[in-house]
């Protein structure tokens with residue numbers, strides 16, 4: 331008998347309505363009863379056209395969008411309507427990496443300050459926080475002296491590595507990744523995607539991976555969920571959904587952004603691995 335693993339996070343018929351200013355204005359319904367679960371150590375890719383509600387689902391999980399119907403459970407606890415203090419406590423377990431590594435890091439703080447802050451405010455001793463920062467920099471393949479520098483001294487890819495390190499500071503169980511590689515050039519994208527995979531294999535963290543790019547989602551996801559106008563129209567195994575979609579909308583998405591042939595993808599993966607192995611042999615990554 332195989333053990334059934336409990337989901338880490340369950341979105342159960344989640345509705346999000348945004349209030350609209352003005353007399354007699356109806357709120358805008360952005361999510362219309364979305365149900366999705368994410369298992370421990372799993373990556374669920376969330377795709378869909380612009381405005382379909384992907385970011386809003388991520389924000390609802392993070393407590394940043396108002397859940398007006400249904401609920402979101404994390405480790406079997408309803409987290410849809412938490413107070414500030416409970417939400418702050420939950421940030422240990424649920425973290426986020428945003429699209430733009432330029433605006434998501436405080437430009438006035440050194441990388442070490444950015445990474446130690448979440449540890450110091452929760453009572454970690456400074457010496458222990460310093461050790462943790464060194465191990466985090468190592469985990470995202472940045473040199474140890476990166477800690478003394480400011481975000482502006484790094485490339486886009488390196489800044490996204492810093493943002494990933496910050497998300498990892500307190501060993502989260504889930505990271506909401508909202509278009510985390512969209513602002514990066516193609517070769518940097520693939521290195522950062524491989525970093526996400528490597529970190530997951532080492533730590534067992536789960537990802538909700540929001541993207542409009544089907545080749546990205548196929549590369550990193552175990553399962554894919556397709557959103558259309560505030561509803562999930564299809565959820566399933568990543569290869570299945572991106573090669574033989576069942577829903578007409580998913581087929582349209584695929585036609586709009588053709589996914590390379592599986593053999594070409596395998597070649598690309600092999601290329602990436604050769605590249606990463608060569609980089610590892612040469613020293614810390616440059617992006």
Ligand SMILES: Nc1ncnc2c1ncn2[C@@H]1O[C@H](COP(=O)(O)OP(=O)(O)OP(=O)(O)O)[C@@H](O)[C@H]1O
Nearest residue numbers: 348358360378379380381382383384385386387542
């Ligand atoms: N704070 C808000 N108030 C009112 N409407 C909002 C708010 N945030 C988002 N929306 C609306 O909700 C809808 C879904 O937006 P959302 O950002 O979740 O979509 P998305 O699929 O992530 O799109 P994109 O890929 O362009 O980021 C859009 O029509 C957007 O205008």
